[in-house]
Amino acid sequence: MEKRLHTFFESGVLDKYILDETSASECLKAELYIDTYPEVKSEYLRLQSNLEILAKADAVEAPKFILDAILNNVEQDTNPVIQMNKSHRRTPWYSIAASIVALLFAGASYMMYDQNQELLIENQAVVDEIFDLRSDIAINNQKLDDLMLQFMKLNNPExxxxxxxxxxxxxxxxxxxxxxxxxxxxxxxxxxxxxxxxxxxxxxxxxxxxxxxxxxxxxxxxxxxxxxxxxxxxxxxxxxxxxxxxxxxxxxxxxxxxxxxxxxxx
Known part of the structure; x- marks a missing residue:
């Protein structure tokens, strides 16, 4: 797991995610790692805090005369405020239909996102199994090398x-x-x-x-x-x-x- 986290941090996906420069797949990957690994979430919060500090440091305070000018203009404006009558018209049917479509679209999007998250988790499980399989293969290869070495010793004429x-x-x-x-x-x-x-x-x-x-x-x-x-x-x-x-x-x-x-x- 440490190797996987190290590879993720080295990829720079988390930095791009903080700056909103990730692609759709990178965004899903970053969110999955933030939700899954406490180390990634802690680093995400730290980078976000640093970004806010930099934004505040670079902020430029507006000159005071601008605020005074705006207040003077408001005081000098003598145009009366027109009271708008409330409309009691019924909501058009197409607005209701559009709202229903929007809700259906939001529900479908959430289901697709949820399925995509599950797929990412399954893919990660497959990657973990591949790493375990490679480890088993390395162990078996070492055993075969030991057996071959013993076989060579036994068949040595000396x-x-x-x-x-x-x-x-x-x-x-x-x-x-x-x-x-x-x-x-x-x-x-x-x-x-x-x-x-x-x-x-x-x-x-x-x-x-x-x-x-x-x-x-x-x-x-x-x-x-x-x-x-x-x-x-x-x-x-x-x-x-x-x-x-x-x-x-x-x-x-x-x-x-x-x-x-x-x-x-x-």
């Missing part, structure tokens, strides 16, 4: 594919990791994860030379590629079941799936 298969504690677990040591990127694709308890979660760990490093929690509901931090010189990856009890997070469980990563020297 990308290695690793399949996690669950052990006896998570028989239906199956996820796929994609790691590119050249671009230094890693992703994980959730294929299937067994249901856990309310306070449990799946967490990915990287096995380093001396310790384990957490790479984050897997979201089971996210059925798309999830990015993982890339760990240089990681020896392997594992998926473990963590738990939250009494506000304490415990992730020291044994892995339910693990893989060994290929060495650069291999």
């Amino acid at each position: 990308t290695e594919k690793y399949v996690f298969r669950g052990n006896a504690r998570a028989k239906n677990l199956k996820t796929v990791a994609y790691i590119n040591t050249v671009d230094k990127t890693s992703m994980i694709d959730v294929v299937s994860l067994p249901q856990l308890g309310e306070d449990q979660f799946y967490e990915v760990w990287a096995q380093m030379e001396e310790d384990l490093v957490s790479l984050g929690i897997i979201d089971p509901s996210e059925r798309k590629m999830q990015a993982l931090p890339y760990m240089e010189n990681a020896l392997g990856l594992s998926i473990r079941i963590g738990s939250r009890k009494n506000g304490i997070t415990n992730s020291n469980e044994e892995p339910v799936a693990q893989i060994a990563l290929k060495s650069k020297n291999n």
Whole structure:
């Protein structure tokens, strides 16, 4: 809406409307915006006030001798005032007919104006829908670009594919990791994860030379590629079941799936 109001103010239609220099369509547009948007109405009142101030500032006061001359002429005028007799003639029928036609024309004009206002509002609603549609298209295009980027990464010859298969504690677990040591990127694709308890979660760990490093929690509901931090010189990856009890997070469980990563020297 801010962009639409900015475009309207920049068009100069409101300034032309104040100066009575607008066309019929511009006049309707200005009146619609004044009635619809408080910001436009406030700016309209401000411009109108400024115009009145300028008009008063440029006004030239009539010389006092002119008023004195007019009063002297009135006092010197001795012509009697002729009293006009009131006419009691009936109003001609064509005057009545003309009045009726004028009323009908006024009513038709008001109906056309009202319909035109409704049409302008409908047109504005269509414009708003077009803006929303363009926004949705931009979002969808961004999603397509992200998917294309992921597809290119997966089909990169330097990308290695690793399949996690669950052990006896998570028989239906199956996820796929994609790691590119050249671009230094890693992703994980959730294929299937067994249901856990309310306070449990799946967490990915990287096995380093001396310790384990957490790479984050897997979201089971996210059925798309999830990015993982890339760990240089990681020896392997594992998926473990963590738990939250009494506000304490415990992730020291044994892995339910693990893989060994290929060495650069291999």
